[in-house]
Amino acid sequence: MSDCLIVGGGVIGLMNARVLALSGAKVTLFDQSECGKESSWAGGGIISPLYPWMYSDFLNEMSFKSQAIYQNLCAQLLESTGIDSEYLRSGLLMMDEYDSLAAVAWLKKNKISYKKHTQGALFTEVAQVRNPRLLKALKADIIALGVEIIEHSKVDNLIIDNEAVRGIVAKNKRYFADNTIICAGAWSSFLLGSEYNIFPIKGQMIVLKPRVNVIENIVLDKGRYLIPRKDGSILVGSTTEDVGFDKSTDEQTAIELLEFASSRFAILDGANIEHHWAGFRPASKADVVVSKHQSLQNLYINSGHFRNGLNTAPESANIILGLISNAN
Template sequence: MPDTLITGAGAIGLQTAYLLAQSGQQVTLLDQSATGQESSWAGGGIVSPLYPWRYSPAVTALSHWSQNFYPGLGERLLAETGIDPEVYVTGLYWLDLEDEAEALAWAAREGRALSKVPAAEVAQAVPPLGAGFSSAIHLEGVANVRNPRLLQALRARLQQMPNVQVIEHCPVTGFVRDGERVVGVRTERGEFLADQVVVAAGAWSASLLATLGLSLPVKPMKGQMILYKCAEDFLPSMVLAEGRYAIPRRDGHILIGSTLEDVGFDKVPTDEALASLKTSAEALLPALADAQVVRQWAGLRPGSPEGIPYIGPVPDFDGLWLNCGHFRNGLVLAPASCQLLVDLMLGQAPILDPTPYLPAGRMGRV
């Protein structure tokens, strides 16, 4: 019987499994589909919240820890698996912000290298940028990670570890209990037992916990994106304006995102979103008007109040732990979230004060 069973094999579940296995635990990781095919795959991979100054200190703390961790994680996974997650440091420009003064004040408090930049300087630094932007702020050192490759590398690393079992296409339908203790999960393939169970099922976490009579305020929020292919040196930096962003990959792919739609578990891309995203793309980078959209897709973010994830034990259900509800920031918050959870599970000194993330007092009953 494994020490820990994790349901959900996205960025959160994979990194939680990785850390627990490194500590010597036997880990089983279950997913309802293939590894890393939901919101972790569908996002843009910016290693920063889109507007970090608009979030609570709880999100900021996880974000700062993870941002410092990602370059080393990328190098380690490349060395261990031969798969490069492509942690690409480009910096990020925000254009024509309404709350620019608040952003600069936040940066001063947090010691972040965010600075106001003249529009002419931005035009010189980012040649394909559209005209008409009057103000900009810039944060150097911000990276993006090629999230599908990060997920592939994590999956490959877990496959190398003899104390990890990954089981795909195995939906979890409920929990196995021994009195007040959760001792496993029920699936379409039968029961899987473990000493501890971690729910890292993203937008599906709430429906799973509802089988225990628990009400978790996490719901799916649809996001659609489109992808262009340009020359490798087309876009030297990430840019963001009016809620839409452009992210360059090293090989010239440009991601444009994203929508934010409250439509339940619908993941079907729409023509309306395509038109809206193309309009945003061409306003940011007019040359994209002559480029072809390579792909359009949608994912379901695990929306939660204030975007603060649930990390820690579930009260009154011994053996049950949560690591879910990261909303738009699952990828950037994953390293810190997973390390914090593992610290709590193993009784180690936590990397951060866990209080803001604990499920206690933040959940109800169905």
């Protein structure tokens, strides 16, 4: 296997690094800040698209395959690093949309059933991970596998020669390798240009710490959701805001998210908001981009996962591995 440079250490870059290192590649990963502190940290960790029928077959296929990988992956990471990613098949209770025409056709086509529930449809197979822990585990694991991680090192340019990428420039230093993979999340277009229109969509989220365990399943309604963690805390999300790279949070949104939670579960009325944060989902004008670059050789892109990067990461990394292996 050849040498690889990875730009970006979110879940996508870390997962790519792991898969490539396991296949024998020499991997160097760059992050402009620290690995696992951006969207992948901010996300909810639901291992499924929220309303799968709203996404392409390509994305759903990646998600299905990733769902099949996750439980074993988390077990392997626990064994190799001692860090528990808290994989939990908590199920997802969908209160709306499941009986729309698009949903019924998609569920039938994909042979997916649900349990009828007084408040909607319960998809018992849907799982979650505690994404900040998953990221820590992935980072520790790839270091043990020999991946070199260079943090606080922004990749400013690609080294291009004869229609092929030979490496990257970070902090005025040139690094050369056989392959370069852009996993730079919402920042990907700074390196790829407007040919790939990947841009940030902010999502705000809060976490509540109720005194008693009130919900067992992930609950989804009108695009908003509650995610019960193993420790009893409940994540409530999220907004979709097209405001550029503005990561501020606002009081009004926190109140709205709390109102959403308490309108579904009265016991959450007035619950303490422990934390409130925002992250930049990497949105794409086209579909998610998991492919070779259109015109430059040796350059691969794994980006634009929007609301699904946690649930598509494992298989997206396998696809990139396949593309690189076939090219050599």
